[in-house]
Amino acid sequence: MVDFPERGGRGRLPLTVIGGYLGAGKTTLLNRLLTQTHGVRLAVLVNDFGSVNVDADLIANRDGETIRLTNGCVCCSIGDDLAFTLHDLADRADGPDHIVVEASGVAEPNRLAGYAASHPRLALDGIVVVADAETVRTRADDKYVGDLIRLQLASADVIALSKTDLIDAEACRRVRRWIEGEVPRARILEAAQAGHFTEFLFSGRTQPPRPACEGAEDHRRIFATWTFTREQPLDGAALRATIAALPPAVIRAKGFVSLAEAPGRRFVLQLVGSRWSLEPEEAGTAPAALSLGRSVVVCIGLADQLDTAQLATLFAPTSPSVFPPAVAALLRGEKSP
Amino acid sequence: MPGPVTVFSAKKIITMDSAVEEATHVAVRDGIILEVGTLDDCAAWGPYTLNDQFAGSILIPGLIESHAHLLDGLLWAKAAYVGAIDRRDPSGKLCKGVNNIPALIGRLKEIEARMPDATTPLVGWGVDPSLNDPIVPITRHDLDEVSKTRPIFLLHASCHIAYVNSPTLALANYAAIKAPGVLRDASGAPTGELQEVAAMMAAIKAVAADMIGGSTDATQFFNFARVAQARGTTTIVDGGGSTYFEPAFLKAALAATAAPDFPARIHAHNNGITVPTADDMIKFAAMLEGKGNDKLAFGGLKILVDGSNQGFTGRLRPPGYLGSGANGLWNRAPDELKELVPALHKAGLQVVAHCNADQAAEAFIDAVAIAQDQKPRFDHRHFMVHGQLLDESLLRRMTALGIHATLFSNHMYYWGDFHRSHTFGAFRAAAMNPAATALRLGMVVAAHSDTPVSPVDPLLTMWCAANRISASGRVLGAKERVSAYDALKMMTFNAAFLLHRDHEIGSIRVGKRADFAVLGHDPLAVDPTAIKDIPVRATILGGRVFPVAD
Numbered sequence A: 001m002v003d004f005p006e007r008g009g010r011g012r013l014p015l016t017v018i019g020g021y022l023g024a025g026k027t028t029l030l031n032r033l034l035t036q037t038h039g040v041r042l043a044v045l046v047n048d049f050g051s052v053n054v055d056a057d058l059i060a061n062r063d064g065e066t067i068r069l070t071n072g073c074v075c076c077s078i079g080d081d082l083a084f085t086l087h088d089l090a091d092r093a094d095g096p097d098h099i100v101v102e103a104s105g106v107a108e109p110n111r112l113a114g115y116a117a118s119h120p121r122l123a124l125d126g127i128v129v130v131a132d133a134e135t136v137r138t139r140a141d142d143k144y145v146g147d148l149i150r151l152q153l154a155s156a157d158v159i160a161l162s163k164t165d166l167i168d169a170e171a172c173r174r175v176r177r178w179i180e181g182e183v184p185r186a187r188i189l190e191a192a193q194a195g196h197f198t199e200f201l202f203s204g205r206t207q208p209p210r211p212a213c214e215g216a217e218d219h220r221r222i223f224a225t226w227t228f229t230r231e232q233p234l235d236g237a238a239l240r241a242t243i244a245a246l247p248p249a250v251i252r253a254k255g256f257v258s259l260a261e262a263p264g265r266r267f268v269l270q271l272v273g274s275r276w277s278l279e280p281e282e283a284g285t286a287p288a289a290l291s292l293g294r295s296v297v298v299c300i301g302l303a304d305q306l307d308t309a310q311l312a313t314l315f316a317p318t319s320p321s322v323f324p325p326a327v328a329a330l331l332r333g334e335k336s337p
Numbered sequence B: 001m002p003g004p005v006t007v008f009s010a011k012k013i014i015t016m017d018s019a020v021e022e023a024t025h026v027a028v029r030d031g032i033i034l035e036v037g038t039l040d041d042c043a044a045w046g047p048y049t050l051n052d053q054f055a056g057s058i059l060i061p062g063l064i065e066s067h068a069h070l071l072d073g074l075l076w077a078k079a080a081y082v083g084a085i086d087r088r089d090p091s092g093k094l095c096k097g098v099n100n101i102p103a104l105i106g107r108l109k110e111i112e113a114r115m116p117d118a119t120t121p122l123v124g125w126g127v128d129p130s131l132n133d134p135i136v137p138i139t140r141h142d143l144d145e146v147s148k149t150r151p152i153f154l155l156h157a158s159c160h161i162a163y164v165n166s167p168t169l170a171l172a173n174y175a176a177i178k179a180p181g182v183l184r185d186a187s188g189a190p191t192g193e194l195q196e197v198a199a200m201m202a203a204i205k206a207v208a209a210d211m212i213g214g215s216t217d218a219t220q221f222f223n224f225a226r227v228a229q230a231r232g233t234t235t236i237v238d239g240g241g242s243t244y245f246e247p248a249f250l251k252a253a254l255a256a257t258a259a260p261d262f263p264a265r266i267h268a269h270n271n272g273i274t275v276p277t278a279d280d281m282i283k284f285a286a287m288l289e290g291k292g293n294d295k296l297a298f299g300g301l302k303i304l305v306d307g308s309n310q311g312f313t314g315r316l317r318p319p320g321y322l323g324s325g326a327n328g329l330w331n332r333a334p335d336e337l338k339e340l341v342p343a344l345h346k347a348g349l350q351v352v353a354h355c356n357a358d359q360a361a362e363a364f365i366d367a368v369a370i371a372q373d374q375k376p377r378f379d380h381r382h383f384m385v386h387g388q389l390l391d392e393s394l395l396r397r398m399t400a401l402g403i404h405a406t407l408f409s410n411h412m413y414y415w416g417d418f419h420r421s422h423t424f425g426a427f428r429a430a431a432m433n434p435a436a437t438a439l440r441l442g443m444v445v446a447a448h449s450d451t452p453v454s455p456v457d458p459l460l461t462m463w464c465a466a467n468r469i470s471a472s473g474r475v476l477g478a479k480e481r482v483s484a485y486d487a488l489k490m491m492t493f494n495a496a497f498l499l500h501r502d503h504e505i506g507s508i509r510v511g512k513r514a515d516f517a518v519l520g521h522d523p524l525a526v527d528p529t530a531i532k533d534i535p536v537r538a539t540i541l542g543g544r545v546f547p548v549a550d
């Protein structure tokens, strides 16, 4: 397992948007994010500061509408102007490793995601939409907000299904199937699992959690990782096609890759749910031990869904063939061009 | 000791009082109306000074702008007006609209030539290409013709879009900004059009940092009042986005409005727009209760329910926007309204709700119905702002629940054609802002400009309500035209009623404040299509004359 370096400093500052309608459970998820031991200095920007509910012994200090936690996270109110708050965090030398923005219950998360591109350092990491398993289907037909609920679900890279404990297993399966019908290729997690997934959803790091904290057993059972390694540069077009075709069971992926089309450079792969990017690496972000030309991609997903054999098949065509392209395509069972 | 009595004479005084409609003289003492009638009637109060400078003019109650934004005053203070609509600046100078790109470039060059140094950014406001002829986008190439070295930043009339030149793009490092609202040409270079805050932010920080709200600049208050006063306004509403609950802002507002030459009364709604929760709204409203002065009062709590119709963000009932069937944005979720509105209603507050399209109106009406069910209240005077797509069934529910409205009649003129062809289609464009039906159902209805969205000019708004003529000359919904009398009542007494101030302003009646507008012609006698062209000679505020320059 390659240990990717921590985020921070002046490089890319990932931003995650958490959306979902009023009462869907965004606050519960945010409170969990803030207080978990995950080693990431999160800045969580919330709409309703009053709803943040953090144990007093986890609070380092409180200053107006900002709470600093002992784990290095901060939570502050979005205030009048989200763009202003984000730019302030991005310009700060002692800024966070990762920003999480809570979208208001009526926001279209895509619109907020636009803010991630408003500053050179900020980069959208993903949109997580929390949906109330008990009410999401009824709400999706509501005359006032039905269209909004559907828009929110459609904009999600990962859907976190909340309040699954309030319904029975069959109802839960039904609502999941309904979402899968509404949002093809939806990545669906239960919100309680999303809490366990904080490291992956919100850090940009990909090593599994250290088994030091309590509940590590749970983590292990819930997720699985699969690592793809190649010593030869990959075929860029094939890699892009593979990433686009990854099954919904892959919730997060990250990698450093070398491409045959651009020798001497390295690229960074980021994937959260259905959103992914493959961009040239900023100098110095890759692990020192990773030699140029070598590629490592780590995929993380739910243990009971991640089909590692399927992943191996999907990644196979990414290695450039020694045969000419037309022959290679034939070998892969494709039609000759 | 009561002060001296002044008697103003006029060719005709239109009182807008339901009992006594006309007079020729009005006696004023200590800012309050002492008598209304003939000179002899006024003389019954003893010695007086006769002021007959308006003897050839028409006196009406001071006009009331029932929905506007202080931002108008800040824009005049910080930026040059370069929009397509004619507007008068705070000094009274007419800024002719520029409605095509060559004219815009010409205007910007004039402004540029007057700037004292070579580096200060040129910041403009009020641009709206949809009102241009032809409608073509503004690009950095156009603005580079004005200057290739000085940063230029032009704000769209909606405040949601900016147009910048190449020096601004370079200064703010747009090469590194990938926000989707940064429009790009085929080569991938920014066109200079920046849509929405996320895209505009870097440019604002680099060249127009003082355009960001929260300014305590005294000029904004004066500008806001002066522009309105020049068109006969004596009371103007600051519609809810300002932060009077911040001590520094309140102090600036109190200091500005306390000046004896401050030319109008500001009626400020409490802020339910940037304040998120009912508890804080109630707390701030209580804190500001009675904190004003003679020319600054606080009342009503303003909330936003949806967006804007011309921006395609109003919340419509089916079938949605013309052609696309799309719908707009909620600013507050209907489920939140069901708790927020009853909480404010129970706290005894007056709720003022921005509902542009009909689904937003329906959600607000539903919320008031819940509030009235939980705690029946008479005469709360909750009112809707804009209500542009109200129909008879929504209006009837509103009257049943005691909800009134100030309509956005100016839209009929400025955006009527646009609504007909782009947003609502023929039927709904003709049915917009149904003042006649609302009045017939007994609702107390006013109308407004929403400046800076459209220019503050109550006579123009009155003209819009009475004529419903679009910019291209088409009459939209003749059945919803109101009489000149009703239109004038919308801009005076009815507006005062919405502000819970009809006992002190809004008509010329003994005991009320001596707030008048002095007009060159009789608005009830001229052809209704000429109402907007009536000259305003002066306003009288609490008995003090505020002249208007011609």
Ligand SMILES: [Zn+2]
Pocket: B067, B068, B069, B239, B354, B450
């Ligand atoms: Zn407004």
